[in-house]
Amino acid sequence: MFRSWIRWILRGxxxxxxxxxGYVLLQxxxxxxxxxxxxxxxxxxxxxxxxxxxxxxxxxxxxxxxVEAQRAESHESEQHVLLKQVQVRxxxxxxxxxxxxxxxxxxxxxxxxxxxxxxNQEDLIAIELANGYTVLTPHVHWVDAEQTISTDxxxxxxxxxxxxxxxxxxxxxxxxxxxxxxxVHVQITS
Numbered sequence: 638m639f640r641s642w643i644r645w646i647l648r649g650x651x652x653x654x655x656x657x658x659g660y661v662l663l664q665x666x667x668x669x670x671x672x673x674x675x676x677x678x679x680x681x682x683x684x685x686x687x688x689x690x691x692x693x694x695x696x697x698x699x700x701x702x703x704v705e706a707q708r709a710e711s712h713e714s715e716q717h718v719l720l721k722q723v724q725v726r727x728x729x730x731x732x733x734x735x736x737x738x739x740x741x742x743x744x745x746x747x748x749x750x751x752x753x754x755x756x757n758q759e760d761l762i763a764i765e766l767a768n769g770y771t772v773l774t775p776h777v778h779w780v781d782a783e784q785t786i787s788t789d790x791x792x793x794x795x796x797x798x799x800x801x802x803x804x805x806x807x808x809x810x811x812x813x814x815x816x817x818x819x820x821v822h823v824q825i826t827s
Contacts, residue, residue, distance in 0.1 A: 691705045723744045738764075739764040754777070768796075771794070
């Protein structure tokens, strides 16, 4: 009889443990249900973005300059557009002939005043001028009101028979003048 009681106690304990284990497994399965798939928004911190962006500045119907980018992103609260893979073309006073062209990895354009900054992390920006000169620098700043391009970074200018290096540059389109600001070195080539 004593053995019979022990068997009943062991069977009861086994059934209770099996029931408890089944309850825990059922609860675990319900809480581990796959959550609905949430996709992040395409533009997390921006209000608008687009592929294939073109921005033109014109005066009296003549295009002064044009900024083209593979990707552009903007914030409604700011008047800046962030640009990726940028190409800039500046035209003569008649808006017919291209005076200058450059490409950069990234940039920012202020849509309120037309100023822009362009920069490269890896390669230098090559500013190709219509007169055959090329300016190399990692950063360029354009001030639209003054029609100037400037940088405080190292520059190298290649032209017919000359190589000029230095720190900083200011180029005025209205007067067609260009100046290297500091540590200027000139090498005459043939």
